[in-house]
Amino acid sequence: MTPRSRILLALLGAFLLALPWVVNPYLLSVATLILYLAYTGQAWNVMMGFAGQLSLGHSLYVGVGAYVSAAIFFHYGIGPWAGMWLSIALCVAIGAAIGFLAFRFGISGVYFALLTIAFSEFFRIGFDHLQWTGGSGGLFLKVAQRDQIDLGNFRGPPAMYYYAILSLTVSALIFCSFLLKSKAGYYWLAIRENEEAAQALGINTFRWKMLAVVISSAMTAVAGVFFAFYYNNLFPEQIFHISRSIEIILGPIIGGVGTLFGPILGAAVLTILADGITEILGALGWEIPGIKQVFYGIVMLLVIMFLPHGIWPPLARKFGLGK
Amino acid sequence: MPLDLVVNVTIAGVLTGMVYGLMALGLSVIFGVVRVVNFAHGEMMTIAMYAAVALFTLWGVDPFLAAIPVGAAFFALGYLMQAGLINPFITRPEHSQFMLMVAVALIMVNGMLMAFGPDARNVQIGYQLESWELGKILFDKPRVYAAAMALATSGLLFLFFKATLVGKAIRACADNYLGARVVGLNVKHLYALTFGLGSACVAIAGCMMILLVDVTPNLGPSYTLLAFIIVIVGGLGSMTGALLGGVLIGLSEALAGLFIQPSAKSMFGFGLLILVLLFRPQGLMGKKS
Numbered sequence: 001m002t003p004r005s006r007i008l009l010a011l012l013g014a015f016l017l018a019l020p021w022v023v024n025p026y027l028l029s030v031a032t033l034i035l036y037l038a039y040t041g042q043a044w045n046v047m048m049g050f051a052g053q054l055s056l057g058h059s060l061y062v063g064v065g066a067y068v069s070a071a072i073f074f075h076y077g078i079g080p081w082a083g084m085w086l087s088i089a090l091c092v093a094i095g096a097a098i099g100f101l102a103f104r105f106g107i108s109g110v111y112f113a114l115l116t117i118a119f120s121e122f123f124r125i126g127f128d129h130l131q132w133t134g135g136s137g138g139l140f141l142k143v144a145q146r147d148q149i150d151l152g153n154f155r156g157p158p159a160m161y162y163y164a165i166l167s168l169t170v171s172a173l174i175f176c177s178f179l180l181k182s183k184a185g186y187y188w189l190a191i192r193e194n195e196e197a198a199q200a201l202g203i204n205t206f207r208w209k210m211l212a213v214v215i216s217s218a219m220t221a222v223a224g225v226f227f228a229f230y231y232n233n234l235f236p237e238q239i240f241h242i243s244r245s246i247e248i249i250l251g252p253i254i255g256g257v258g259t260l261f262g263p264i265l266g267a268a269v270l271t272i273l274a275d276g277i278t279e280i281l282g283a284l285g286w287e288i289p290g291i292k293q294v295f296y297g298i299v300m301l302l303v304i305m306f307l308p309h310g311i312w313p314p315l316a317r318k319f320g321l322g323k
Numbered sequence: 324m325p326l327d328l329v330v331n332v333t334i335a336g337v338l339t340g341m342v343y344g345l346m347a348l349g350l351s352v353i354f355g356v357v358r359v360v361n362f363a364h365g366e367m368m369t370i371a372m373y374a375a376v377a378l379f380t381l382w383g384v385d386p387f388l389a390a391i392p393v394g395a396a397f398f399a400l401g402y403l404m405q406a407g408l409i410n411p412f413i414t415r416p417e418h419s420q421f422m423l424m425v426a427v428a429l430i431m432v433n434g435m436l437m438a439f440g441p442d443a444r445n446v447q448i449g450y451q452l453e454s455w456e457l458g459k460i461l462f463d464k465p466r467v468y469a470a471a472m473a474l475a476t477s478g479l480l481f482l483f484f485k486a487t488l489v490g491k492a493i494r495a496c497a498d499n500y501l502g503a504r505v506v507g508l509n510v511k512h513l514y515a516l517t518f519g520l521g522s523a524c525v526a527i528a529g530c531m532m533i534l535l536v537d538v539t540p541n542l543g544p545s546y547t548l549l550a551f552i553i554v555i556v557g558g559l560g561s562m563t564g565a566l567l568g569g570v571l572i573g574l575s576e577a578l579a580g581l582f583i584q585p586s587a588k589s590m591f592g593f594g595l596l597i598l599v600l601l602f603r604p605q606g607l608m609g610k611k612s
Contacts, residue, residue: 054418056425105601109417110360114551115600118593121548125590136586242544246425253422290436290540297429304423308415 004319016166020159028158032230034271035165036223041251041263042172043219048249049258050176050185051212052192054109057116059244060123061091061217065224066234070141071133073229079153080225087221094119095217099210108195117242124240138235141228154229161230168226169264172219177260184211192258220248243293250296254303256310265312273299324581327459332581333574334462338470340573342531344566345473346546347553348480349524355560356497356517359409362424364525365546366431371397371529372538373439379446386446387472390530394523401522405515413514428547436540443537451534469531476527477566480520484562493517497560525550545589552596558609567608571595 019031040062047053068090069083098119102112128136149156154164179185187208190198199205228234238244255266274292281291303311350364361367374393378384408427412420448465455462484490496503496513503510536542549572557568572592579588599606 048418054421056421101601105604107600107604110421111555111600111604113418113421114555115597117548118552118596118600122590122593122597125587125593129584129587242548246429249422288437289441290433293433294430294437297426297433300422300426300429304419304426305411308419 037267047216057120060120061220065221066228070228091221099213127236256312336577340570341470344569346528349521353521363428366543371526397526402519405518465534558606564608
């Protein structure tokens with residue numbers, strides 16, 4: 001890390017810590033959304049960016065993670081601090097099962113991506129029919145008392161959720177930078193660039209790809225728990241939908257797949273642009289459903305066509321910021 | 324459960340399956356030659372369905388007639404998409420191509436939402452509810468016509484690939500990209516032709532499908548997934564496999580709707596996809612690579 005990036009990082013940290021005191025509730029909710037997308041993007045990035053395994057079904061882990069914690073809170077009053085571990089365990093089990101099947105049977109590339117979509121769709125329809133979690137009618141948590149903080153049950157004012165997702169994003173960033181410099185990071189790099197060559201060098205590619213899936217699904221499960229307690233309502237049609245998976249991967253793609261700051265920068269750029277566009281169109285009186293997604297699509301198209309490595313790498317090079 | 328009901332549902336499922344098969348054939352042809360997975364396939368299908376609705380509401384054009392201009396327009400659209408957008412991506416990594424198509428799909432599905440709104444649209448033709456009766460067994464006229472049209476289109480495509488020189492050249496590109504270039508084939512042009520043909524297939528399938536279901540913008544992604552399921556079950560790149568897979572999925576959806584629950588019918592398809600991917604990844608009719 002260069003000295004300049006240290007200073008910038010410190011400034012950014014201070015800005016983010018002070019944010020709830022200076023902005024209105026709307027902007028705070030936008031910031032929370034950005035951090036949420038940055039965190040899930042980071043989790044997806046472990047699988048795709050680091051290990052080269054394209055998942056288009058990450059909504060599966062958000063959904064299962066959210067539903068498990070929310071359901072046991074709803075039915076038995078068990079708070080998310082305990083429920084989170086169950087969510088993680090279940091998501092890791094599902095991720096490991098998908099990874100095991102795919103990697104053992106030699107499914108890769110596009111086929112692997114389709115397999116992940118198939119599993120998340122399978123779960124979406126399954127949860128649509130699972131009455132224990134309310135089926136397609138949805139699961140609703142009692143809306144929190146917004147003025148008092150109940151840390152045990154993770155209920156409280158928006159600022160609490162903001163700090164929670166901020167600390168998650170920061171921990172994910174630190175964890176991922178550690179991962180990249182660890183043995184696993186180098187093995188993943190080798191697998192991503194040329195799996196056969198990696199195997200020929202004696203790397204157990206199956207084991208390391210599995211590790212990437214497990215870490216990524218565990219991280220995403222935590223995002224699901226956050227989602228459930230922040231938004232308080234869950235519908236299979238929404239949370240498992242493929243557009244959720246695409247939303248997760250947009251940030252890292254725009255920012256830069258495989259980079260550390262790419263997912264964060266991408267999430268911020270996309271959300272701010274999209275909300276800005278919505279505001280402007282709203283002010284003009286053009287509130288057409290779908291316009292935001294069309295805009296997402298166009299940005300994604302332009303970035304993929306002209307900046308195939310995302311916007312972070314050229315920025316980092318220009319300002320001497322390292323990875 | 325009365326037997327005639329089961330027979331009727333089976334027939335309807337097989338007939339619908341043939342239209343599915345034509346849709347999937349488009350995807351399979353594109354993948355088999357260009358080696359790019361068209362993630363916007365179902366979205367293109369819904370655009371064709373809207374085109375058929377528009378032609379019908381504006382000028383009362385029967386969807387069977389509409390299939391010709393819509394198919395031609397989609398051929399041009401497909402050609403331009405491949406020539407302008409996808410050709411520069413042929414040498415890029417797989418995930419990069421995939422994301423490109425995801426972006427195109429996102430624009431298409433929400434563009435339709437902006438243009439037509441979220442409400443379901445359909446066409447009301449004179450013979451919509453007519454059927455031929457054979458004792459207790461019913462053949463819905465629109466479904467029979469749609470299936471016949473799908474079969475005829477697939478037949479023409481087969482002929483094109485087997486009997487014409489251009490078809491042969493396209494097959495050569497699919498077999499050996501480098502070899503095709505060495506003998507002087509204009510691969511980029513042939514790729515664009517192929518994408519155009521695949522798009523025409525899906526457009527005609529869309530014009531048929533509007534006789535069987537109402538269209539909403541949200542149908543796009545689910546048809547994309549359905550086309551993938553069919554093509555992978557049948558074998559990516561295999562033309563007969565696509566048709567067979569279509570019939571298989573159409574049938575299983577119809578029967579699952581009858582015996583289990585209509586809303587759970589697509590779960591069956593995804594289950595089948597997972598099983599095929601794991602145990603016969605080259606698909607039922609596909610060649611082992």
